[in-house]
Amino acid sequence: MKLRLQRVLPVFTLVFIMGFTASTAQYNGPKGKRGSFTDHRDGSSYTTVEIGTQVWMAENFAYLPEVDTMNISVYGYKGNSVKEAKRSKYYKKYGALYSWEKANELAPKGWRLPTDKDWILLETTVGMSRDEAVKEGWRGTSNSVAYLRENGGAGFDVQLAGWRTDYGDFRFMGEHANFWVADSHDSERAFERMIGATNTKIGREQGNKGCGFSVRYVRDVPAEKYITYPEAEWEMMENVSEFGWSQDKINQLYRYAIDSTHATGIIVVQSGKMIYDYGDTHELSYIASVRKSMLSMLYGKYVEDGTIDLNKTLEELDIDDVGGLLESEKKATIWDILTSKSGVFHAASNPGGNEWLFPERGSKAPGTYFIYNNWDFNVAGHIFELETGQNIYNAFENDIVKKIGFQQWDRSKQQKSGDTSKSKFKAYHFEMSTRDMARVGYLMLRKGKWKNEQVLPASWVDKMTTITTSYADMYQVDPRLKDWPWWKWGQGLMWRIWDSPDILPEFKGAYTATGNAGQYITVIPSMDIVVALKTKAVYGRRTNKEVYEKFLYQLFDARK
Known part of the structure; x- marks a missing residue:
């Protein structure tokens, strides 16, 4: 009433x-x-x-x-x-x-x-x-x-x-x-x-x-005169109150990070300057499924110049796998792969997908059914290399790392992995520092522009961060979500899009890259901020999504 x-x-x-x-x-x-x-x-x-x-x-x-x-x-x-x-x-x-x-x-x-x-x-x-x-x-x-x-x-x-x-x-x-x-x-x-x-x-x-x-x-963004870019190092903002922050409340986030998370590095950046820096943010370590968002970024340049045709099918690309693909599965396009709607329910070379949710093979037409599926994500990497003639890590180094000035990048540490007896398409995990994760997020926040260079096509950034599977549609696929009140995302092109009807208004237009054990890059255009949080997986601990969301809530509260 x-x-x-x-x-x-x-x-x-x-x-x-x-x-x-x-x-x-x-x-x-x-x-x-x-x-x-x-x-x-x-x-x-x-x-x-x-x-x-x-x-x-x-x-x-x-x-x-x-x-x-x-x-x-x-x-x-x-x-x-x-x-x-x-x-x-x-x-x-x-x-x-x-x-x-x-x-x-x-x-x-x-x-x-x-x-x-x-x-x-x-x-x-x-x-x-x-x-x-x-x-x-x-x-x-x-x-x-x-x-x-x-x-x-x-x-x-x-x-x-x-x-x-x-x-x-x-x-x-x-x-x-x-x-x-x-x-x-x-x-x-x-x-x-x-x-x-x-x-x-x-x-x-x-x-x-x-x-x-x-x-x-x-x-969505502050006056342009306040927007800066980092040089060799991120610069700390001198007066956070200018952007409405309470320094005392930001300082309280250190206690929360220690007591409630297992994060090994956190950075919060507003308009190009740090307002919060916790842990060893220079250390290189494994970042798991954040890799998928990185690959999605790489695609943009080559889609725009016609090198990659998103309408090409697996059949046209001559892609097959261990045990063979069905003829219906070979009709999947590159676009279907990027949206994780290929309809190919084949085992991946690495764990971490939702294979337990797979329906019977051949039961879903390509482009009609979303499953968070490592086979799709791994094949997306293979297609990128096949169509561009470049190794993923080399392309990432040339197209992104060098252009936005990564601080801790080490090409020798970037290695693929996977069990090729299950699938011949390996996973392409990255090792990266929290500070460089923040650079990736800031490149996305600035719509692919870094200083005076358009590193990523702005139209591709928009495409990556537009919902291809809604929060509501995900509920139809994964029965666990009804018990996860912290789940707030739909899916874009390998980025999580904040899409729940009960999200805070600050999250309107926001998106996140996520990785197992607790790696996150969250871009929040409404506040012109990027949050990068990493949990070093070798310690056997994780910062789960619910704890991370609470960190974001406490961060937002520092602007009250």
Whole structure:
């Protein structure tokens, strides 16, 4: 049952009951740098503003693919004609009002609904204390709210667009601004920010997800001037508070790493500089299935230049294996192999796949059925070498290692392994340092660009990190997942894509390379960070996925 107006209205009307007087105080900081953005879906152009390390829309979002009084609405309009709604003077001044679900869904490419932490960073940048910012209710000072008002100095220019109740009534235009926040509070409510015409504070409350609020999107990455690249060594960030971090809370992560993980090295990088460094991050050691994500990266250049044709079949490539492949299996394409949907349920030369889940051979057509399958991953390595004429490790050294300046790479330590009596296609494991794992993640975060060189095609990075098997579809294949609440991933091209419906908003667009015993490279575009964690397998210990996820949660909490 949805929350009705009577449970939300007292919070909104509190500002008027208390009789606050609007302050004319101005923030003393510099006016935010203006820019613009065009949404190519409808040609609308928006003013943007750089405030601290963030880039925000400085106008209310107004994309109107449809209009009603429940999901996407225009203040005062109760029809269904987009053309009529766009003629409204309220639309032209205030944009549209969106339910929380639509606010999350409709962000233009490269933009996203701001998280609660994004708002806290904005608020502390304009002068609110951190102690105040993390409170709920009305908090802050007259200076901080004045800075965000229309013509208030920041260029954020809050517009008092009012809001729509969950049953279609419109309220408080010219008196209130309500903005959706990406964080869900519970099944019915999500966080919001409120600014009133006569209030000297900013409200941090929860609103009914069915209500219609204004939307201001924030960029996936910070202002470009903050983006750097490491040279011979990663540089430690001098002032983490500039990006909204609490140094004290980051320091607490060391205790968690010692007490709760078996990690032997961890690095967290934001915008090209380290904010956290734990353990021996220079040491080379085995990184298991992270190898698959590395291989996927190598493919991009050769797919783009036509050397590798993803539509080629195993039959065309003359690929067979121990005991022979079925004729139906030979119809699998390279694309089917990369998505682990080959339909070839043949034993792999190494353990670690899900062979126990294999259906009967020949029972699934290529391209129709996902199984996390080491045979597919190993054959992907063979195909790469066959089509490019290069050894995987040599290609990785020339195409990636040298171009992004690995610190500890040793070509002599990179060796294939496997039982060729089971399958002739060996596994291509890597030995790598945590610092170089972080470089790999940072190359992905920067869409394949390293300084002035496009090392990987940006379009291939997008393809690798687009879901090919969803979280929901994985549940249909692997019965263990129902007992694994920490499992949050779908599958891309040999990268794990954060896809669960209950992931934190920071994970929107995030992806991870994983390896047995506990090796992880996680790329989180919403925070412009990379996390590399490694557990040295020879010690016989592991940092499991649940423990790693808790580490990420504690990391996120360091921005509150």
